[in-house]
Amino acid sequence: MSTTAEPASLHQRILSDISEKILSGVWAPGHRIPFEHELTAQYNCSRMTVNKALSQLAKAGLIERRRRSGSFVRQPHSQAAILEIHDIRTEVEATGLPYHFERISRLKRRSSTEDRQLLGLDAAGPVLAVECRHFAGKRPFCQERRLINLTAVPEAEEEEFLKISPNPWLVGHVPWNAAEHRIRAMAADEDVASALDIAAGSPCLVVERRTWNAERPVTQVRFVYAAESHELVARFAPSQG
Template structure:
């Protein structure tokens, strides 16, 4: 007589199989999970066992269940603390998806008027302009455009930034004692839509940051996220007043 797997074992197997496909990026956000009757046939189990597994995946935030439409892989949702400076890798890792970094372009030039405005420079000097992309699984997570003041960080001229992203490289080499954040919304233009694999006009969250070492501007960076997948969080204590 052939022994069949216990319901609890089947439940864990379904959870494991679907989770692995989502977290590995095999099933991208928006991918439709097989219907309950399809999973029931595939695993030779009851519909109750399948429903229990899907409900647990939905509770964990990995899938979204839509009435009459089925279940779909959710867009990973990350958070960033607006008063902290940390690596994009950290933001990706909290989603449970694998992180990947890509340097798109690197140009050294003498600062133009726009560069000086962005960095807060009073006089012209050498700057390094970088464009990078950060990925969560197989999907673009964030576009990064950065200026580095080579007068303040001359060693950046020797770094190609192929294997390490600018943020952890700078944090490990240049101390900063002041930072400024600006946060705004924007609609994706063609360049951003292409970089993030979203539609032109889609809402985006933009975080711009400048840092200083003493009185010297170090870097200015703009991070652009698809608005549906990212949020900013601030934690603060009450002041003396009400």
């Protein structure tokens, strides 16, 4: 009885130990998992027990097994629907990693020519520029740069965006009736590379969005993701015309 129960408990222990290190961010994407013979010695169990645990972790999408190279923590891969407005928290938590964000900067100013072009404003007025970084575990997930039209959302002037990020705050305070997405690729410049902790020149996915309330521009935002960790999905039906 005991000889059959022990491998099962060790299997669960190996699963739990490795999963915890990955989901907590202790083992970052790309980290090499100890080789099977190392885990066999560490847990004093059979190689079959270790192999079974690693296979289950690979099936769950937490690790990637490479022939002759070993097993590595897999880069979390997120999806976002381009026809919907998603909160970044939802995108991150869908990967199984814990979410948090940090506000980098917040500046109220009179709109520049570039601001007015981005927001689609006809005349100068007060805007709020906010920059944030969103994290999946301990790794940067997305850079956010946002302009808020304070004429349309005057109460945003009092919000510091330290405990709540701009997107869920705006959704909760300002109804929108139109949105526009623009999607493009870019090579990471020094600013983006530093924000996302990637090499300069790395491919990135850029999602730019504008929203309106009763024909009045509310906000313009640019999200930048490392291309290898994010994809956009659209589901649609054929025209009935």
